[in-house]
Amino acid sequence: MSVVAVVGAGPAGIRSVETLLAHGVRPVWIDEAPRAGGQIYRRPPPNFQRSADALYGFEAQKAQRLHRAADAAATQADFRPSSLVWDIAGGALHIADANGSQAVPFEAAILATGATDRIIPLPGWTLPGVYSLGGAQTVLKAQAVAIGRRCLFFGTGPLLYLVAYQYAKAGAKIAAVLDTGSAAGRRRVLPSLLANSPALAKGLFYLAWLRSHGVKIESGIEPLAVLGKAQAEGLRFRNAAGATREIEADAVAFGYGLRSETQLADLAGCRFAFDAIDRQWLPEKDAVGRALGSANIYLAGDGAGITGADAAEAAGERAALALLSDRGKAVSAERCQALERRLAKLRSFREGLAEAFPFPAHLARRIGDETILCRCEAVSAGSLRAAIGGIDAHDVNRAKAYSRVGMGRCQGRLCGLAAAEVLSAALNRDIAGVGRLRGQPPVKPLPVEAL
Numbered sequence: 001m002s003v004v005a006v007v008g009a010g011p012a013g014i015r016s017v018e019t020l021l022a023h024g025v026r027p028v029w030i031d032e033a034p035r036a037g038g039q040i041y042r043r044p045p046p047n048f049q050r051s052a053d054a055l056y057g058f059e060a061q062k063a064q065r066l067h068r069a070a071d072a073a074a075t076q077a078d079f080r081p082s083s084l085v086w087d088i089a090g091g092a093l094h095i096a097d098a099n100g101s102q103a104v105p106f107e108a109a110i111l112a113t114g115a116t117d118r119i120i121p122l123p124g125w126t127l128p129g130v131y132s133l134g135g136a137q138t139v140l141k142a143q144a145v146a147i148g149r150r151c152l153f154f155g156t157g158p159l160l161y162l163v164a165y166q167y168a169k170a171g172a173k174i175a176a177v178l179d180t181g182s183a184a185g186r187r188r189v190l191p192s193l194l195a196n197s198p199a200l201a202k203g204l205f206y207l208a209w210l211r212s213h214g215v216k217i218e219s220g221i222e223p224l225a226v227l228g229k230a231q232a233e234g235l236r237f238r239n240a241a242g243a244t245r246e247i248e249a250d251a252v253a254f255g256y257g258l259r260s261e262t263q264l265a266d267l268a269g270c271r272f273a274f275d276a277i278d279r280q281w282l283p284e285k286d287a288v289g290r291a292l293g294s295a296n297i298y299l300a301g302d303g304a305g306i307t308g309a310d311a312a313e314a315a316g317e318r319a320a321l322a323l324l325s326d327r328g329k330a331v332s333a334e335r336c337q338a339l340e341r342r343l344a345k346l347r348s349f350r351e352g353l354a355e356a357f358p359f360p361a362h363l364a365r366r367i368g369d370e371t372i373l374c375r376c377e378a379v380s381a382g383s384l385r386a387a388i389g390g391i392d393a394h395d396v397n398r399a400k401a402y403s404r405v406g407m408g409r410c411q412g413r414l415c416g417l418a419a420a421e422v423l424s425a426a427l428n429r430d431i432a433g434v435g436r437l438r439g440q441p442p443v444k445p446l447p448v449e450a451l
């Protein structure tokens with residue numbers, strides 16, 4: 001079989017590669033991280049000594065199983081860690097690593113690129129000492145350092161409580177955990193969700209643990225501004241009763257769930273559709289992971305919609321089996337059906353999360369005019385609103401051309417979804433109606449010398 005490539009060494013990518021190898025196919029396997037594991041099972045450098053229990057808590061056994069599978073697969077595949085795929089064009093992956101940039105032609109590729117935090121800009125969010133929740137967790141997992149001595153976490157989603165819990169367990173002082181979701185709303189949906197989404201039970205444990213250790217937790221809040229002039233010094237917020245409050249902290253982390261990393265699928269020519277649950281345009285795929293609109297591309301894991309790590313493993317294996325059978329290899333029909341049943345069951349996770357931790361779109365839609373929306377290009381929400389006044393900018397790409405929002409180093413990965421919310425509110429259009437920022441290479445910053 002000609003060259004098969006897998007991008008991503010998280011749960012989805014690891015199971016894809018393992019499955020390809022088990023069927024006699026040796027893929028090129030690329031990840032920008034130095035070690036396989038992905039986001040949830042991210043590994044510290046080999047000389048670091050934190051135990052799996054300390055790093056992964058309830059998921060320690062799963063993490064160790066997956067790491068063993070990854071290490072075994074890495075010795076057999078053409079594994080290329082610390083390598084960024086920055087473009088897909090002309091039937092090749094364009095990769096930058098320590099030696100520069102090279103093109104890897106491929107016949108078929110599985111994209112398992114995962115997700116990143118979803119943020120809503122607010123005054124002060126560009127100050128030093130402000131992190132995304134995922135970023136705060138990454139430094140703790142990968143480097144065993146905390147973002148501060150007295151940390152405040154806000155936003156919503158399972159990561160909010162998990163990261164606060166991990167920080168507290170690691171010895172950091174938690175100034176507060178402030179959730180934009182309402183506790184009453186969550187209580188209403190929880191009983192039915194718990195039956196389908198055991199992951200939510202872990203969330204309840206983290207919440208109970210934090211409470212029992214005296215951590216201040218509030219729901220139904222509205223964040224107003226990160227305090228501080230040269231460095232984050234805390235948060236001003238409106239509490240559920242409508243009173244304005246301030247809490248001091250020397251570091252702040254926030255996030256509102258996750259967004260799929262879709263740029264490579266876009267560059268590969270995949271078809272996209274708006275997903276109301278993820279509130280994002282996603283590459284379309286069939287039930288087994290074949291991308292629609294691009295014959296040789298397969299999609300697995302959170303990069304094609306947020307479904308969690310267990311679903312990512314199953315989707316990675318199922319996409320690899322689809323790729324193999326499309327290329328004439330015999331695969332087990334029974335295994336395929338079992339995986340499809342598992343994926344159908346796990347899909348409820350995604351719906352459960354959206355119900356338990358609703359994305360506060362109203363906050364994104366009314367970001368203040370003075371607030372920096374796109375930090376790479378220093379575009380405020382007001383400049384975006386002004387730029388579209390009187391011109392025919394009905395989608396985010398046109399708005400980008402006029403305002404430079406999303407035109408900087410992050411290519412809109414951080415600000416793009418918030419910009420779409422601001423635009424849709426300003427134009428009084430449905431969020432799906434303002435479209436999405438098109439993927440542009442390089443998908444992440446590159447040293448010029450790599451080119």
Ligand SMILES: Cc1cc2nc3c(=O)[nH]c(=O)nc-3n(C[C@H](O)[C@H](O)[C@H](O)COP(=O)(O)OP(=O)(O)OC[C@H]3O[C@@H](n4cnc5c(N)ncnc54)[C@H](O)[C@@H]3O)c2cc1C
Nearest residue numbers: 008010011012031032038039085114134301302308309312
């Ligand atoms: C920061 C963060 C922390 C998280 N922590 C937790 C947690 O503690 N518990 C939990 O249940 N869930 C967590 N999640 C959610 C969890 O990541 C996913 O459910 C799960 O890891 C999805 O697996 P995946 O294989 O689809 O993607 P991932 O695990 O995200 O793996 C994707 C891989 O693709 C690589 N990649 C992406 N783009 C490129 C590119 N262009 N070139 C090369 N490599 C690329 C990345 O480096 C990464 O290793 C977290 C998510 C994020 C974003």
